[in-house]
Amino acid sequence: MNILILGNAEDSHAAHIKQALTQAGVTADYLDTALFPSQIKMFWQPDTQIGGLILGERRLNFTDIKSVFWRQFSGVYIPELQDDEQRRIALNDSMSTLRSLLQACPCRWVNSWEAYEFHKEKPLQLKAVKQLGVNIPATLIANDPQAITEFAQSHEKVIFKPVYGGAHTQLVTEFHLDPKRLNLAVKISPVTLQEYIVGTNIRSYVIADSVYSAEIRSAALDFREDMEAELIPKEVPEFVKQQCLAITQALKLQWTAIDWRLKPTGEYIFLEANPSPMFLHFEKQTGFPITEQLLKLLMH
Template sequence: MILVCGIPSETSLARVIEALCRRELPHVVVNQRQVRDLALELRTGSSGLGGRLTGPGFGVDLDDVGGVYLRFMDDRRLPELVGEPEDSPARRSSRVLHDHIGHWAEHAEARVVNRYGAMGSNFSKPFQSQLLREAGFHVPATLITNDPDRVDAFADEHGRLVYKSISGERSIVAALDRSDRERLERIRWCPVQFQAFVDGPNVRVHTVGDEVYATIVDTDAVDYRYASQQAGQPARFSPFTLPDDVAERCVRFAASLGLEVAGLDLKFPSDGRVVCLEVNPSPVFSYFEANTGQPIADAVARLLTGSPATRRHAAPV
């Protein structure tokens, strides 16, 4: 049995559900928006941590679960809890439920995509960069500071800079231009991460177990997710074949973090380096799949069932 946990209309979740249905694989969708109707019983025994999860139309013994796609959103933002006081019974119950499912998944025998513990490096981008460097990737020259003078000196040394959030919170990567330099005094109250701009194409790599799906992104934008705003037109996506050694390095690095599925953002500058900007432990792969036809959701479905990969390094389709 496979548990698919999250909001069923979310695109990556929806594509995995479709893939499981096509394969007629037994699965249960744990719809977060039905939080008021979900119940979890946990118990410990000689076989470890088990229990039973029930919801509208289903009841699952956790010992029977072999795969989990864990893609919960922040339950504090669920529409079903809007208007509830912070300390209301509904909010407290929701938090306990989500915490306990996460704790169970951390210790379950099932294959979990992905355990929360494996996602930890994403909460500190500087720490993640250290791990990437140790794994053999190049990383951009980086400065984290709240001192405008240090930023000026860093820009004098490295030329064009970009800036971004230090944490795992989503932020828009932007180039540091002259008008931003005039606003640098504001960083005295909030340290910011500055990096030397890396030229060359963006390549998003999705690892799914031992499988690799790479996509090259054609855009003039600094942050291709916001290409329409930054460059005036959407980014264009095409399947891309990585060098074998780079593909293997991506797989090994994701595995070293305990990530069954990961999204690595690479750049290939003109000096021949392979630069990794960061690793996303919960990638929205559906956008890349929709634009390239790469069967990433099918690969995730196979992974959840424990089926072997059909290819080590997925070629363009």
């Protein structure tokens, strides 16, 4: 059995999964896409569906690969060339080949390229979850100063964050809404604004049909900034578990971490579902068998 880990040994989560697989008697290799095309070789014939890749001395046909654990996608690496146009073509060809093979390989992906692409379009993720009947915060994605100002003024407290993700949440203040500053900012980039939900942070890890939830006690606006946050296992209502499973399926995920805000009224508000969440600290603090469940997903 051959299992690949998208990422490299510098990532603690990738290294942890590789070690766990090795201890379970599985042959596991890193698939670090930053080494393509300089060191990793790939091949695929669309007419016969025969394809594979070469990692160092190891040649793996698609049929040899049981599953792939998606930890970190690094794109491809093309060195600087004297001819910028030649480099652009090389970059496009390499990425097109990589994207094609990531989708053509018929093994189990945990998670898939499709899920990864969906995650990058966070507004569409929110729309898909809302269509399931799950509550989401009042949200605006815009680079229109008037719409932003009106939205901020229509709610008692508003937070903002990047549309794409990758940065921590901040509260909107009068400083941000200053017309001169706002007009300049939105010419550079649109932004996501959401009503601030008073309540408790809940994170639910979903792996296949298992759901593990915990309350995250933190005074920080964004608990990811708080290394002292307290994690307390929590039994969520059955309807929330079912929503977790429905969200996972709708977003084409095999596993995920779903962040909720639990209001004092008992209402659960969906915030985000991550296709490649960190879990080592969470697993250590709660005792949830996340690694064990991931290995089952990858091996069986």
